[in-house]
Amino acid sequence: MSVKAKYQGVLDLGEQLGIKDGNVTVEGDVLKVKGQAKTPYEKDLIWDKIKQLGGESPTDIKANITVEDDSVYHRHVVQSGESLSKIAKHYYGDAMKYKAIFEANTNILKNPDVIHPDQVLVIPNK
Numbered sequence: 001m002s003v004k005a006k007y008q009g010v011l012d013l014g015e016q017l018g019i020k021d022g023n024v025t026v027e028g029d030v031l032k033v034k035g036q037a038k039t040p041y042e043k044d045l046i047w048d049k050i051k052q053l054g055g056e057s058p059t060d061i062k063a064n065i066t067v068e069d070d071s072v073y074h075r076h077v078v079q080s081g082e083s084l085s086k087i088a089k090h091y092y093g094d095a096m097k098y099k100a101i102f103e104a105n106t107n108i109l110k111n112p113d114v115i116h117p118d119q120v121l122v123i124p125n126k
Contacts, residue, residue: 003031003060010049010061020068022026033063040125041074041091043067072104074123078115091123100124 004011004026010033014022018094019035026032037043043065054061069103076087084098102112104124109115 002026003029007031007033007050007053007061009018009053010046010063013046013049017045019046019065029060031061033061033065035064036066036068038068039072039074040067040070041123070125072122073125076121078117078121080117082115082117084112084115087121087123090125101103 004024006058009021011024014033014035019037022033023032024033037046046063046065050058050061050063075092076091078087084101085095088097088101089095098112101121101123102109104122108119108121115121
């Protein structure tokens with residue numbers, strides 16, 4: 001299996017996320033990937049996919065992923081049925097961190113128990 005085929009899932013994810021200035025080259029047995037993610041969360045998704053496919057310390061891929069906006073961890077569009085605790089669990093692995101999300105969005109939220117679909121919430125950096 002070629003190194004590019006091995007990491008095709010990373011390339012597909014980059015395309016799905018709309019990674020800017022993407023560049024992929026193969027040098028010998030090493031895949032070199034470069035691009036710019038919108039937020040640190042998207043960069044983390046890319047690195048998680050790399051580790052999933054190549055292990056914790058892969059030697060057959062080099063990635064240089066920069067971030068366009070590191071002032072926030074991510075910007076989340078609320079979907080029907082979501083709550084701040086569910087969103088916090090998704091991004092931080094801890095539902096109780098909903099308070100941090102609420103505090104970062106008091107300009108649009110008045111009550112942590114009331115959010116609406118299509119609201120764009122700032123997910124603060126960890």
